[in-house]
């Protein structure tokens with residue numbers, strides 16, 4: 001599919017539906033990059049000295065960049081984001097039964113809005129570790145059949161008909177059949193993945209809502225989709241990198257998409273890892289530069305950490321800072337927090353405001369109410385791990401961390417245009 005077609009809200013829907021897990025986000029982005037002249041590199045290989053378009057994948061994280069037409073000390077312009085979204089994940093001993101029902105043991109990943117996962121037809125995706133002789137291979141798997149459902153309690157059985165408290169241990173197991181015959185869920189997934197059941201040595205499996213993403217509203221000016229936090233940024237950031245590679249400026253455009261943001265980023269491939277700084281250094285070293293040149297390059301570089309932002313909710317306007325209302329289809333959002341839950345300082349704000357101006361899109365400025373705890377993102381982590389000047393930005397949405405979220409259709413293009421302008425600043 002040509003990038004011009006993808007660079008709209010329908011393209012985002014296609015992207016999200018293709019990407020039920022962080023591993024599938026990386027596969028989808030890899031496919032888009034490969035189709036536009038990018039070459040995959042592996043960390044275990046030595047990297048080519050020639051300028052070019054490259055990317056690498058580490059688990060559920062991906063970094064892509066282009067050095068075409070650029071000297072080896074050109075500073076970096078980085079767009080960051082995260083590939084993971086809150087969901088329900090499969091336990092290590094998933095096979096359960098209760099009251100004549102066959103169940104799959106599930107538990108929440110990240111800050112999932114648990115009520116939104118009830119009464120939905122759920123598929124399964126993720127990856128398997130599979131024995132191949134004396135080695136272990138990774139295999140992506142997805143099952144887009146409605147095999148699981150977490151059923152809600154009938155209102156007549158609740159104590160006050162006002163809803164129930166959801167206990168993450170007891171109330172989130174998925175129904176996948178009836179009867180007393182013991183069934184192996186992992187054997188079922190292995191069968192769908194076309195690998196022998198006894199060859200499966202490990203798994204990271206998660207549920208996804210099977211209802212397809214859609215443009216909604218009479219004007220179709222809204223996107224209803226799962227995982228907009230933060231595949232909205234993964235999609236817009238990928239479009240921005242493709243545009244920057246086509247129209248190089250004097251900075252190296254980089255896209256850095258991390259796994260594990262929703263659980264604190266502390267992993268081999270999360271924003272707390274060495275992934276970004278290692279790749280940036282290898283970009284300079286691989287082209288014949290030294291450590292001194294790398295550090296010089298870093299000092300002139302800047303990162304826009306992209307994550308979704310809270311639009312002002314029409315039914316709860318009092319939950320928002322009164323003078324900082326955020327509209328969907330109102331343009332990208334600059335996120336500022338005095339206590340550094342967001343990394344934005346005035347220098348970063350200036351760089352992103354200038355990019356929005358150059359892209360011809362409006363900029364909105366978000367501040368969380370001072371009497372509510374503010375969420376965070378990879379921005380402060382990336383800034384403290386790398387020393388890069390960092391600005392937190394995003395696109396507006398409702399229902400963050402619901403299994404189904406809502407954003408503005410026109411914001412998709414505005415967001416990717418702003419990120420593209422950020423990656424290729426004009427003098």
Ligand code: ZN
Nearest residue numbers: 229230307308
């Ligand atoms: Zn997020």
